[in-house]
Amino acid sequence: MYENHRHGRRVEKRQAARRETPRVATVLSALMLLLGCGDHVLADAGKATAMGWVDAHRDEVTRMSRRLWDLAEVAFQEHASTKLLADWLAEGGFAVQRGVADMPTAWVATYGRGKPVITLLAEYDALPGLSQQARPEPVPRVEGAPGHGCGHNLLGTASAAAGLALAAAIDGKKLPGTIKVYGTPAEEGGAGKVYMVRAGLFDDVDAVLTWHPSTANHASANSNLAVKRARFQFRGLSAHAAGAPHQGHSALDAVELMNIGVNFMREHVVSDARIHYVITDGGRRPNVVPDFAEVWYYARAPKMAVAQQIFERLQEIAGAAALMTRTKMKMVDETGTYEILPNRPLAELFDANLRAIGAPPFDAADQAFAAAIGTKLVADGVLESLPTPALRMAVDPIRTQRSMGSTDVGDVSWIVPTGELRIAANANAAPGHSWCFVATAGSAIGDKATITAAKVLAATAVDLMTQPDRLAEARNAFENATASFTYKCGIPADAEPPKKLD
Secondary structure (H helix, E strand, O other), X not given: OEEOOOOHHHHHHHHHHXXXXXXXXXXXXXXXXXXXXXXXHHHHHHHHHHHHHHHHOHHHHHHHHHHHHHHOOEOOOOHHHHHHHXXXXXXXXXXXXXXXXXXXXXXXXXXXXXXOEEEEEEOOOEEOOOOOOOOOOOOOOOOOOOEOOOOHHHHHHHHHHHHHHHHHHHHHHOOOEEEEEEEOOOOOOOOHHHHHHHOOOOOOOOXXXXXXXXXXXXXXXXXXOEEEEEEEEEEOEOOEOOOOHHHOEOHHHHHHHHHHHHHHHHHHOOOOOEEEEEEEEOOOOOOEOOOEEXXXXXXXXXXXXXXXXXXXXXXXXXXHHHHHHOOEEEEEEEEEEOOOOOOHHHHHHHHHHXXXXXXXXXXXXXXXXXXXXXXXXXXXXXXXXXXXXXXXXXXXXXXXXXXXXXXXXXXXXXXXXEEEEEEEOOOOOOOOOOHHHXXXXXXXXXXXXXXXXXXXXXXXXXXXXXXXXXXXXXXXXHHHHXXXXXXXXXXXXXXXXXXXXX
């Protein structure tokens, strides 16, 4: 159950859907047995059809990923990227609803009918300032332009490709249920999925499957960090910095005093907390006392409640800085995203399918490309030694340790059972959000990761659509974990999605 100003009726709707899903699953299972095709037989047939679609359309999938890589559009500005993916699904027979949740670059593509409803998440936003050629050394394509430093061109393409593969399986093998692909903008700081949660777009979904490019191959049963984001704006009084500084009240002084206070606070927060900031506006000229300044903060912690506590302390420090400088402070609350709620049954399904399909088949040329990246990172002091192998080809055990990043997938995971997969698409030990990831995401390394991810996503969705017991296990794990939980949206009730982040 969760709270939001628009969601009172949706709580009852979701609870009714949860009660109905096991009954629908039981009927489907009985029908399949009466027809002489057990769950596993239908699952195998559906997987074979889906895998066949991916193999037959390999070049098309690769071209889509490379085109997204070329576009490299940042959060809430992914107009060409979103059209590319949504049009691809529409051409494949999906009914596409565009501009959902008041976001022009968000969409929902639907194929099939009835229960269960399985959703795949597609992301496609790039990061500012990370333009990079597909070369194992830092060489921008366009100086200062965006680049896919988190591999979202691969992520969006593989999820859409898996959806199209599942549509082929639904048609060819008469699989029960509905597949939905959600185009989710602005994962990088914009929390597009949270706006979609707030709009109730996950209310009828039975399970969500997602993936992310990584440096390793594994299913995830781990959590990450919740995050709160806001801008702190200070307004003072301008004056001549030399002729009459005593007549001015410096907004920049307030920002700097706030930052000093927060930096002293770091010793007194939980060890896994992370606090970052950038000064987005510090004045225009040194000879003018700044009457306006702004600092943008992220506060992260293993639990949303802890992140909120840290955030409240940031507000107190900001208020104190305003008092010290005789300025006025305004906090612009932006977004907050929850930590991921892991779902072990979904992780086990992902693990089984990943092991059956295998890690991406990187060849000697791919390993050499990644090794050259590693050599450059060692030379630059980023890594102490060259990792071996340069690209991971093993399938690791299900990962359970906490990730130190944050994602808006977290909010989705507290609303509906959510499983996450990781596929190697970056050089071993190379940092994300860097030129390295942009380089591999635009290379044969990224292509092979995309194909593998599409197959594993599709195979896992087939399992959930044809084996009601597996879906029930995921739902039971989710219900047990959220029995005493109340979801509170981290976006202010009256906040509209921004048109861009800057």
